[in-house]
Amino acid sequence: MESGVKVFGGAASAVRLAPGPGAGRKGLKTGALGLFSSVVIGLASTAPAYSLAATLGLIVAGVGLQAPIVTMLAFIPMLLIAYAYRELNAGNADCGTTFTWATRAFGPRVGWMGGWGIIVADILVMANLAEIAGIYGFRLLGYDALAANRVWTTVAGVIWIAVTTAICYVGIELSAAVQRWLLCLEVGVLILFAVTALVKVYTSHPPTAMHVSTFWFDPFQVTSARALTSGILAAVFIYWGWDTAVTVNEETADSAHIPGRAAVISIVLLLVTYGLVATSAQAFAGVGRSGIGLGNASHSGDVFSGLGDAVFGSHGPGLFLSRMLVLMVLTSAVSSTQTTILPMARTVFSMAAHKAVPSRFARVHRRFLTPTWSTVGVGLASIGFLVLLTLLSHNVLADSIESVGLAIAFYYGLTGFACVWYYRRVLTRSVRDFLFKGLLPGLGGLMMLFLFCYAAFDVYADPRYGATSFDLPLIGPTGGVTVVGLGALLLGVVLMLVVTREHSAALRLQRSLLPQSLPRQAAVELASRYVPADSGTGVGGDWFDVIPLSGTRVGLVVGDVIGHGLRAAATMGRLRTGVRVLARLDLAPDELLSRLDDLVGQTAKERTAVDGAGSARPGEDEALGVTCLYAVYDPVSGRCSMARAGHSRPAVVTPHNGAASYPELPPGPPLGVGGPPYQSAELQLPPGSLIALFTDGLVQAANHDLDVGLGLLARALAQHQQPLEELCDRALATLLPGPVDDDAALLLARTRLLGEDQVAVWELPAEPEMVGHARTAVARRLADWGLEELTFNTELIVSELVTNAIRHATGPIQVRLIRDQTLICEVSDTGHTSPHLRHAANDDEGGRGLFIIAQIADQWGTRYTPTGKTIWGEQALPSGEGS
Structure with a gap:
């Protein structure tokens, strides 16, 4: 853990970095919220009272008497997106929500933009909520003059943001407790208002009253499709905010299921509340354009300001209740301000844990177990945005509030599409999967896409819409709402390119350095997978x-x-590169790792010398502590020799029993850290055996430990007869079903054994006359194989190598021919001195043999064995003779 710093009055040890980026591993207080608290937070985030007060008049102005049904129709796309949240949360309960899920589905750049959409929406709405809280606070106290003063309302708004930020900082449980009281007051007054209004409609018959009619609930009575779309556009965003219940998933009991249920329940409760209040308010006040009528443009921003006295009265208990209505709007704005901080802070927190933003934003308070820098940071950003726009232009501030709808539609729609793409492989598994993972989220995403395009390029783009307009080059006059909304999202594109630059570069470099394709081998059948991490947290290592x-x-x-x-x-x-160079020397696995360990240690020493004693991190080298497993398989003998440097053991599946096992291999230290010498172990593998080499990122995902991961891998490899590509896909689907926090590599090899008709071996005594016998035997075998074209060159190679073995070594000599994709000629002896290729002088009697072999063989070389050495030469087969 990194040491903490003083944040928001805390001590130097009060904060720590999130332990890890996986779901439930960031150090937040788990199990702090139940279903009821999650539903409360989801409802409070939508600010029901304020949302109705600010939006109902606009809906009536657009669709008239059909306002109740339009308010209820806006529920549909939100419910569809709520199902996407529920399904994605069940698969990965990460507080980054859209950021995390879109990253997994579409990559880090799209995911980053999803997180940015949440940040933009929350910062824009925070400025408006804080200002409204300031205005209603003054109205509640009777200071109407201060409520109309921009400076004082801004000061009050800053205070409200600071207070709610402090509550969020202290802990999620305190936040939930405050929300329970505020929401109960808010919903109670709303229901009392609705019931009182309906009772008076049917008993007192106010002059503006109308009886509820089925005509109000027929959307086809709206005058035009444009008016209907505009009305739904205005209504759909009064449901926004329920996703906070999912954003606090890592602090919720049963984080995989309760947050998703809370989101759906919140949406349904909002439908009932909005339908009841909209119907009762319209029945009581009508849709007239004067007085308390909902169509009165002077009250369009706050329909409750005129309805309170009319419904409750202005004397005695009625005055108290009308004041309570004002208090209700105030508490609605305040509670929504607080709950808006929660998702924004946790989104930034998750992005920092995944290294998508600076890691200091991933700090957690040791006592409160809440995000520190991210909570304080979003509070300061909201204050700065409110003050900046207030100083620049109140009109721009007003347009920025309306532009929040674009950011909401953007990240909600992205979540719907992410759900479909993320679960695309399982949509045909069952009707439920198709419906809730595919069809409904996909429809929700399409609806949000339509609303985004319609709002951005039609309604909001009209220069007559909103309080400001801009004359853009090549485009012309454009509404300020579109300019602010799209401008904020496009700013995210610029920041995304800067922030994700290292991740993208690391991923490109990693992919370019990995094998682009696996070479065709006679020894084994191969398949592989590399899965990069979803963010900078894990890219670059495997x-x-x-x-x-x-x-x-x-x-x-x-x-x-x-x-x-x-x-x-x-x-x-x-x-x-080092492994490939050492492997071409035909070193045994243990010796190769020893040489590689020396290389790592030497490089670290050189870096220490370059860095010097004054370096902040002298001698730091990512190669120190690297784990590695190296295996050599021989298809002639069926033996596989392995050694490991701190790495996990491979999985081996033999064709006889089909069960995966993890053979015991001598442990070895990671590279560069020192320790006992490396040792090789040898396995005898029958043909058709399956070897699985993998990195820890495959078996140590966020949802399981090493032992569980090894068991899952063994289960995935049980169907070892299947094609290797299918086995790779099965292993990834089993072990990495969710976001990948650390990159993972998997290499599968199915062994083969060369047939007896492909190998010929002769044991010869070290006597000069054996050179002729070797040539004759080789020629005869080449004739049997139909390779007479290679007889002369092969006889020459055998003659030179056997002669050298007799002259320079003692003991028996072995000659071996291997016919596969090439013809390989090997001569082994008991000597340990390696011949060297050189140009012989004109008066030299020897030294020309290897030079001749190098000219007629495509490749040649020497490898050492426990009993001596082997010199080999390789020739291409005649056209059409490959095995």
Whole structure:
């Protein structure tokens, strides 16, 4: 953990970085909220009283008597998006919500924009809510003059933001407790208002009253489709805010299910509340354009200001209740201000935990277990935005409030599409999956897309709409609401390119350094997967490789760099190159790891010398502590030799029982940290065996520990007869069903064994006459194989190598021919001295043999064995003779 810093009056040890980016691993206070508290937070975030007060008049102005049904129709797209939230939360209860889910579905850039959409919407609405809270606070106290003064309302708004930020900072439980009291007061007064209004309609018969009619609930009676769309556009956003119940998922009991249920319940309760209040208010006040009529333009921003006295009266208990109506709007704005801080702070917090924004915003208070920098930061940003726009122009502030709808439609729609794409592979699994993971979220996303485009490019773009307009180059006069709304989102595109630059560069570098395609091997059938992390948290560390070796053998390697980002990707490329160079020397696995360990240690020492004693982090090298597993499989003998440097053991599935096991391998220290020497272990594998090499990111996902992950991998590999590509997909679907917080690599190899008709071996004594016998035997076998074209060159190679073995070594000599994709000729002896290729002088009697072999063989080389060495030469087969 990093040491804390003093934040919001806390001590230096009061905060710590989030332990990890996975769901439920960020250090927030888990289990603090139940279903009731989650529903309360979801309802309070929508500010029902204020939303109705500010929007009902606008809806009536657009659709007239059909205002109640239009208010209720706006419920449909919100319910569809709520289902998307529920399903995505069940799969990954991360407080980043849209940011996290869109990242998993579409990549880090789209995910970052989803998080930015939440931030933009919340900051824009915070300025308006705080100003409204200030205005209604003065009205409640009878200071109407101060309520009309911009300076004093701004000061009051700043105070309200500071107070609600402090409540959110102290803890989620205090926030929930405050919301329970405020919401109960708000809903109670709303219901009392609705019931009183309806009773007076049917008993006192006010002059503006109308009896409720079925005509009000027929949307086809709206004068035009444009008017209907505009009305729904105005009404749909009074439901906004219920997603806060999901944003606090990591602090909710049963985080995978309760937040999603709370979101759906909140939407349904809002439908009942809005339908009841809109119907009763219209029945009591009518839709007239004067007096208390809902169509009165002077009251369109606050229909309750004139209705309170009319419904409750202006004397005695009625005066008290009318004041309570004012208090209700005030508490609605205040509670929504507080609950708006919650999702914005947790979105920033999650983005910081995933390294999408500076990591200091991922700090958690040690006592309160709440985000510190992110909570304080969003409070200060909201204050700054409110003060800035108040100083610049009150008209721009007014237009910025209306533009919040664009940000809402953007990230709600993105969430709907993310749900469909994220679950696309399971939509046909059942009717329920198709309905709730695909059809309904997809329809919700399409509705939000339509509303976004219609609002941004038709309604809001009209220069006559709103309080301001701008003359844009190439476009002309454009409404200020569109300019502010789209401008805020486009600003996010610029910030996204800057913030995600390192992640994108690391991912490109990582992919460019990994094998672009696996080489075709006689020894094994291959398949692989690399899954990058969803953010900068994990990109850049894992790699795998397949290295062709002499004698049709193959080297398999997988490794994991501890660090992340560009330096980790570069380190991975350096180590991968080192492994390939050392592997081409035909070193045994344990010796290769020893040489690689020396390379890492030497590099670290050189970096220490360059950094110097005054460096902040002398000698730091991402290669220190790297884990690696290296295996060599020989398809002639069926033996597989392995060694590991701190890495997980591979999974092996034999064709006889089909059960995956993790064979015991001698443990070895990670590279560069020192410790006991590396040791190799050898397995005898029958043909058709499956070897799975993987990194920890595959088996240690957020939802399970190592043992559980290994068990899941074994289960996924149980169907080992299936094609390797399908097995890879099965393993990823089983082990990485949700967001990936650390990159993961998987390499599958199914072993083969060369047939007896592909290998010929002769054991010869070290006697000069054996050179002729070797040539004759080789020629005969090439004739059996139909490779007479290669007889002369092969006889020459065998003659030179056997002669050298007799002359420079002792003991028996082995000659081996391997016919596969190429023809390989090997001569083994007991000597340990390696021949060197050189140009012989004109008067030299020897030294020309290897030079001749190098000219006629496509490749040649030497490898050492426990009993001596083997010199080999490889020739291409005649056209059409490949196996």
